[in-house]
Amino acid sequence: MSLRSGHIHTAIATMRTNRWRSVLTMFGITVGVASVIVIIGISQGVKNEITNQVYAFSKNVITVTSKAANLTNFGVSQVPTVSTLTNQDVTSIGKIKGVTASVPMIIESGLVTGDKTLHGGIVIATSSELPSVLNQSLAFGSFFTSEDISSYPAVLGYNASVGLFKENVPLGFSFNWRGQPFIVNGVLNGFRVTPFSNNTLYNNAVFIPSQAAKQLDPGGGSLFQILARVDNSKDLNKVGGEITAALIKNHGGQKNFSVLLPSQVAKNNTGILNLLTELTIGIALISLFVGGVGIMNVMLVSVAERIHEIGIRKAIGASNRQVMSQFLVEATTVSVTGGLIGILLALLADLVLKLVTNLSPSISWEIIVIGAAISMLIGIVFGSIPAIRAASKEPIEALRNE
Amino acid sequence: MSLIKLEDVSKLYGFGDATTLALDEVNLAIDKGEFVAVMGPSGCGKSTLLNIMGLLDRPTHGTYRLQNRLVDRLSQNRAAKLRRDTIGFIFQSYNLLPKLTVLENVALPLAYKGVGVTKRVKLASQILERVGMQNREYFFPNQLSGGQIQCAAIARALVNDPSIIIADEPTGNLDSAGSRLVMELLSEIHKMGNTIIFVTHNPELTKYATRVVYMHDGMIIEDETTSIGEVAKTAKRRMYSLPKKTAEDDLAGVSLLMKVVPDKTEVPSSSGQAKSKQANSTKRKRRYMKAKRQK
Ligand SMILES: Nc1ncnc2c1ncn2[C@@H]1O[C@H](COP(=O)(O)OP(=O)(O)O)[C@@H](O)[C@H]1O
Ligand SMILES: [Mg+2]
Numbered sequence: 001m002s003l004r005s006g007h008i009h010t011a012i013a014t015m016r017t018n019r020w021r022s023v024l025t026m027f028g029i030t031v032g033v034a035s036v037i038v039i040i041g042i043s044q045g046v047k048n049e050i051t052n053q054v055y056a057f058s059k060n061v062i063t064v065t066s067k068a069a070n071l072t073n074f075g076v077s078q079v080p081t082v083s084t085l086t087n088q089d090v091t092s093i094g095k096i097k098g099v100t101a102s103v104p105m106i107i108e109s110g111l112v113t114g115d116k117t118l119h120g121g122i123v124i125a126t127s128s129e130l131p132s133v134l135n136q137s138l139a140f141g142s143f144f145t146s147e148d149i150s151s152y153p154a155v156l157g158y159n160a161s162v163g164l165f166k167e168n169v170p171l172g173f174s175f176n177w178r179g180q181p182f183i184v185n186g187v188l189n190g191f192r193v194t195p196f197s198n199n200t201l202y203n204n205a206v207f208i209p210s211q212a213a214k215q216l217d218p219g220g221g222s223l224f225q226i227l228a229r230v231d232n233s234k235d236l237n238k239v240g241g242e243i244t245a246a247l248i249k250n251h252g253g254q255k256n257f258s259v260l261l262p263s264q265v266a267k268n269n270t271g272i273l274n275l276l277t278e279l280t281i282g283i284a285l286i287s288l289f290v291g292g293v294g295i296m297n298v299m300l301v302s303v304a305e306r307i308h309e310i311g312i313r314k315a316i317g318a319s320n321r322q323v324m325s326q327f328l329v330e331a332t333t334v335s336v337t338g339g340l341i342g343i344l345l346a347l348l349a350d351l352v353l354k355l356v357t358n359l360s361p362s363i364s365w366e367i368i369v370i371g372a373a374i375s376m377l378i379g380i381v382f383g384s385i386p387a388i389r390a391a392s393k394e395p396i397e398a399l400r401n402e
Numbered sequence: 403m404s405l406i407k408l409e410d411v412s413k414l415y416g417f418g419d420a421t422t423l424a425l426d427e428v429n430l431a432i433d434k435g436e437f438v439a440v441m442g443p444s445g446c447g448k449s450t451l452l453n454i455m456g457l458l459d460r461p462t463h464g465t466y467r468l469q470n471r472l473v474d475r476l477s478q479n480r481a482a483k484l485r486r487d488t489i490g491f492i493f494q495s496y497n498l499l500p501k502l503t504v505l506e507n508v509a510l511p512l513a514y515k516g517v518g519v520t521k522r523v524k525l526a527s528q529i530l531e532r533v534g535m536q537n538r539e540y541f542f543p544n545q546l547s548g549g550q551i552q553c554a555a556i557a558r559a560l561v562n563d564p565s566i567i568i569a570d571e572p573t574g575n576l577d578s579a580g581s582r583l584v585m586e587l588l589s590e591i592h593k594m595g596n597t598i599i600f601v602t603h604n605p606e607l608t609k610y611a612t613r614v615v616y617m618h619d620g621m622i623i624e625d626e627t628t629s630i631g632e633v634a635k636t637a638k639r640r641m642y643s644l645p646k647k648t649a650e651d652d653l654a655g656v657s658l659l660m661k662v663v664p665d666k667t668e669v670p671s672s673s674g675q676a677k678s679k680q681a682n683s684t685k686r687k688r689r690y691m692k693a694k695r696q697k
Contacts (some may be wrong), residue, residue, distance in 0.1 A: 316558065320478055
């Protein structure tokens with residue numbers, strides 16, 4: 001053991017004297033370990049957010065969309081035009097036992113003009129029950145109720161409010177849509193923008209009552225989602241099945257829609273994420289491999305440079321194993337140092353990402369331990385060939401080599 | 403029973419026409435407690451002989467018994483272990499590791515033996531004190547004079563308490579003061595009961611030896627027992643038969659004795675046996691190379 005600590009001492013001394021070489025050698029390992037940790041951290045963070053339902057909707061909401069995976073398929077600019085869902089579906093779902101609210105989400109077209117014309121915004125026609133499925137409070141005012149539909153009320157997403165009016169609190173202000181003035185009844189708090197959610201869409205939306213929309217746009221918009229609130233979470237599975245059955249009946253036996261329970265929404269999105277993560281980790285592992293080859297290369301050079309030293313060590317009694325262990329320790333010291341720097345970089349990147357982006361990577365201690373273990377393994381694997389080479393030198397040949 | 407016993411030991415280097423016969427059927431027995439000086443012109447095989455005795459190298463032919471144990475075909479690891487426990491090396495070029503301090507250098511053989519750090523430092527410290535280097539423990543080799551470095555190297559050779567010290571031209575890089583320092587030290591170690599074998603070109607230094615072995619062309623041509631404190635007879639004779647020292651030699655810093663190449667006229671009559679052996683040497687060399695080629 002004590003000899004090994006001596007080896008580490010020697011290894012550090014060697015790294016100091018060949019500072020640049022060591023830095024360059026470590027680089028591959030550092031980059032590899034840092035990227036593996038950051039990628040896993042980001043992916044874990046996103047997964048956490050998704051599973052923690054940092055979402056536009058409350059728990060216990062079943063999402064019915066016109067196509068599978070539709071939820072992530074459109075942004076503000078891509079409004080789905082044709083939907084397989086109908087108003088009849090909304091009614092059918094509302095009738096199912098256990099469903100306490102059946103909320104349509106209809107995307108409407110047409111310019112919205114207040115103080116300014118809203119750019120990149122969208123009109124969503126919905127029912128007064130939307131607040132009961134939304135996982136968001138209002139910044140100002142209140143949501144419209146079924147009673148005040150006749151007065152053409154509207155609720156603005158946080159960004160839409162800024163996009164339409166100069167006023168900070170535009171309560172009571174009016175804007176025009178399809179020639180009809182609407183009065184602002186409330187402004188929603190901003191939805192936290194998270195990956196794979198429609199929250200950006202909701203932040204830019206103008207919510208109006210679906211009855212008003214029907215009047216002004218008889219052709220109707222696109223019913224892209226129906227949100228069904230279930231009060232008892234134990235009923236979720238059962239209600240989900242019933243919704244599916246009811247809609248298949250409505251659609252003449254066709255299943256051209258998808259019914260997602262809250263847990264499935266998360267799973268749907270993490271599936272894509274897992275694939276991406278695995279792909280990127282694969283690339284990072286290549287970097288680690290290249291880093292390992294770099295270590296092997298440098299260790300071979302180091303052995304060649306230090307043949308005389310090996311000769312001296314053997315002359316004073318070092319066995320082959322002891323010489324081998326010296327060079328293995330050296331390779332491992334380089335790779336582990338590289339790995340530790342990589343871990344520090346990853347933690348730093350984690351901090352920067354948290355401050356600058358709305359990602360919240362989660363780096364667990366397990367990932368850190370794995371990162372350290374991987375770098376150690378690389379040192380041992382790629383250091384062994386040079387170490388064996390060093391150990392097998394004949395002492396007298398080695399001594400003659402100056 | 404001899405401590406070291408070489409029988410018909412030969413060492414060949416190279417292949418084909420480039421074959422060198424570095425040792426030519428050398429027979430040598432050294433007893434415990436001897437202080438042997440090995441002399442002879444450059445390239446005559448002194449280092450080869452010492453390397454084989456020190457288990458750094460293996461003979462091509464012949465047998466080597468160390469402490470009555472056959473050791474000429476040991477595996478690298480067994481040789482390393484035996485070397486560590488019984489032999490201490492001192493080199494002309496010191497061969498301390500430049501990145502380690504004097505203390506660390508001296509403690510290194512103990513580390514390979516598995517001695518713990520605390521004990522290692524203590525033992526190394528004690529040995530350094532014995533060689534008068536207690537004030538230089540934390541110096542690096544490049545901060546010391548040649549004589550001091552060699553003293554540290556001697557300490558390193560001694561630290562495992564080996565019974566045999568092998569020193570290949572230990573004073574070769576030292577001035578006369580350094581040489582005396584090193585030889586006095588070796589002499590003291592000899593008094594403690596160690597067996598010492600050293601190579602030198604300086605006849606004066608045979609004063610310290612109990613026996614002087616002269617080599618030429620891979621053979622031992624003379625083997626003289628001397629008493630401590632006196633320059634060996636043969637060495638003395640050779641010293642007087644030296645060519646005159648020239649300014650050029652001084653400039654080149656070449657050891658004068660390197661030039662002494664005994665030829666037939668120079669070989670003293672007292673060693674007639676050696677003379678005849680030498681005459682045969684060329685013939686034998688041819689035979690070896692032929693045998694080698696046929697293989
Ligand atoms: N590794 C080697 N390869 C080839 N020839 C060698 C090697 N080592 C020594 N020799 C040859 O062997 C002979 C004896 O060398 P050496 O023992 O070093 O002589 P000395 O120490 O007496 O000067 C010389 O002729 C030398 O050239
Ligand atoms: Mg020599």
